[in-house]
Each structure stands twice: as C-alpha cells, then as structure tokens.
Amino acid sequence: MPPSLDPHVLAYYEQGREDARLAPVAGNEADSRLEFWRTQDVLRRALPAPPARVLDVGGASGRHAAWLRADGYDVELLDPVPLHVRQARAKGIPAREGDARQLPEDDDSFDVVLVLGPLYHLPARADRVRALAEARRVVRPGGLVAAATINRWAVLHDGLLKGFFFEAHRREHTMKVLRTGHQDSSTDLFTVAYFHDPAEIPGEFADAGLSRPVPHGLEGAAWLTGGMRERLDDPEQRAVVLDALREVETEPALLGVSGHVLTTARA
Template structure:
C-alpha cells in the first residue's frame, strides 16, 4: 500500500529546495544517467545488501529523495518508510508501490523510538553544514532504530569537487579553481557557479566521530566509487555488463582500505545502536 502523509513542513534552505525541485537527482542515479552517478548507485546497492539484516525488515529511508533506493529495497522484500523535506521527492516516492512517503526533517524524525530495524541517511548529512545538526540527525537515527540495528549514512568526500573538476577539465578556470580550493580548506560548498547547492564535504574521519557523539557504535566505512569514477573510459565500461562487474569488484576490493577512503566521491559510514 502506498501512502502519503503531510505533517508540518520541515525547515529546508530555500536554495536546497530550489535545487532538488528541478527533479534531476532521480535521473542522475538511474540507468542512462552520468557514469559517476550510476556507479554510486550500484555500489550503494552492493554495500547495503551486505550490511542490512535479511528481509523482511522495516527500513526508514531518511532523505530518501524520489525513492531511487526505496524502490529496489521494496523489490528485495523490505518494508520502507521514506522521509524527505522536498515536496517533489515525497510525491515521487509515494508513487512507488510499497513505500510510505512523508515530509520530514532528519533532525526531528516523525517516528517512534526503536520503530525501525534499519535507518538510512543517504543524503541528509550532505546538506547540514553545522556539525551540531549532523550529530542531531544521527542521534535521531539512533533513537528510532531498534537496539542492535544498523544506521548507515552517506557523506560527500572533502576533495570530491576537486577530483570532479580535474576530471572534467573545469579546474583550469581560475574562478572555479578558487571556489573548489576553498571547499577543500573548510568543507563548505556554496551555490556559486551553479554546479551544486549548499552542502558540507567531509573528511573520512569526521563521520565516525559524529556517529560516536550521537550514541552509535561505528562498525565500518566504505568508499563507493574508488578511483574508477575518475578514469577515462568508465562510461563504456559501465555500459558493458562484463566490464561493469569487474569495475564493481575492483571497487569492492579497496572499499575499506583506510589510505583510499578519501578518493571516492561518496563514503558510507555504518554503525549500530548499542543493544
């Protein structure tokens, strides 16, 4: 049964709302989207299918967007509740059979204590520039997951923008180089240049400390794209099923190598609520 509920509209910055109201995020991750987005999507599936408890289990997909991950989770047999602050995303996710979608804020989840077997935050930490807000969102995840249940959160790596602009040869533009170098210094991404919206790009060691401060036990970290997203030819590789599997396997081999965590565009940090 698909359900949409509309509680109090959560607070979200205007520029973030405007960015996601364009509706581009869903297409970025699906087949036909940019190679880096597809690699991120497939590797997220790959990691989560190893971390999550067997289906059926109740998953809270916080900041789940249009439901691009909720959709395959439902197909895998999970019961999925999705919370997102963007009205368009709630409308899109509510169309997916088996998904309950509602408006909500990661820092104040519309869920009871220990109500879910798993909590995913595959986007909210991107758009909480203040550490206190990120810890609050993780503490909310800790509150609503059952004791012993996993919490998995995604972060954008600190130098993802620098790597991306080098790969696309935009780093040679002085204005873009200056903005990108500044993000590398402090992690705060603004709206200048129109490439993204307000966000925080984190160092790999930041998320584990924030998990701990939120009351979660850290279990591991997983670099999603490895170095593959930066290589020429990756689009052709991903379009060839045999080569795609080789790329995914190579990324899996180095996913938790500490010296390589920062080279991925995105990082998953996994933890559990103490029993």
C-alpha cells in the same frame, strides 16, 4: 515544527534532476551509476534479512527504496522536498515529508535507518550529529544505521575530470571548499553543502551514540578512469569493476579517492 530546509537546497532539488541522476541505465554518468550500484552492494551485505523494517531518511524520489521493497523489505520514506515525496509515491512507496533532525517516528521502531542524503546539506556539525542521533533513536537496539557523505576531495577530482577547475573563479571556489568543507550558494555546480574529510566521520557517529562505524568508499578511483561509462554499459566489465571496488572499499588510505563514503554502524 521540524527544522526548515535551506531554500537554496529546496530550489536545487525542486528542479527534479535527482531521480534521473541515480537511474542505473546505460549511458548515464559513471559516477552516478557507481554511487547507486555500490550503495546497493554495501547495503545488501549489511542489511538484516527481509522483511525488516527500513526508514529511508532523505530518500529523495525513492530510487533506493524501490529496490529495497523489491527485495522484500518494509520501507517507509521521508524527505523534505515535496517533489521527491510525490515521485516516491508514484513508485508505490509510502512517503511523507520530514526532516532528518526531527524524525516523526517512535523510539526503537525500525530495524534499519538509512541517511543517504541529509548529511550533505547540514553545514553545522551539531545538525549532522543531531540527524545521526535521531537515526539512532528510532532504530532498535543493535539495529543498522547507514549514512552517506560526500568526500571533501571530490570537488577537486570532479573539477579536474570535467575541466571546471581550469576556470579561475571556479578554481578559487574549489580551493575554499577544500580548506573548509563548506560550499555556499554562489556556485552553479551544486547547492549549499558540506563535504566531509573521511577522518571526521567516526567522531560524528560516536557523538551520536553509534558504535563501530565502518566507512566504505563507494566509487574508488573508478569514477576518475577514462572510458568507465562504456565499461559500465557492458554487464561483464561492470561486474569486474564492482568486484574490484569491493576489494578496497574499507582501505583507509583510499577513502578520500571516492566521491562518496557510506558508513555503517550499530545502535
């Protein structure tokens, strides 16, 4: 039996909001669209040529798997949330239930393994390293592993931007997260989660046997900039924003500004 999913995490995602959140459509929140487009941008530069075989672990409703398939990749999706599996299948994506810590796949069977959500919801470091080690196990020697993390400081930046940091009980909760990285189920802002200090990421990758990790800040400071939603609605201005973020994506001093970090490494 694979490890079980925290019931609070399951309940959160069974609300069905994740598919719409990542939709890169006009008017959607700037941070969500930047997360999607910048993930796509970093991966397209790191991936081997299609039709490489890709395992999308924790791939949710298949937003990323869909464009990967359109690009010509042979993609399979695993996710622990039954609703996500159904949504991915509705997009024509081969999908089944599975846990990042115990992948039902053979050794050395994929060219790429994506871990774009599971590390958020594994509070124990040992479980995060286990998930990364499983990705390393099933990817071919020299293959690509890419894993996403939420930044420790994102909860503070988001609170200042959206105003909830000025509510005393939420401010207290935010400060606890900043100190520990751990978010419990007592807040309505998200669900049980772990937020990484970017400095932690290389050690977890190394302990999983992954070499040369390269962290990429996805949203940079753009997600905190006024008027960004409207700029992203305009294709020309959006291109300027994405080009600017690409220029500073691996600058160590700026990694903590992004909401998310996408780290690539080789098996």
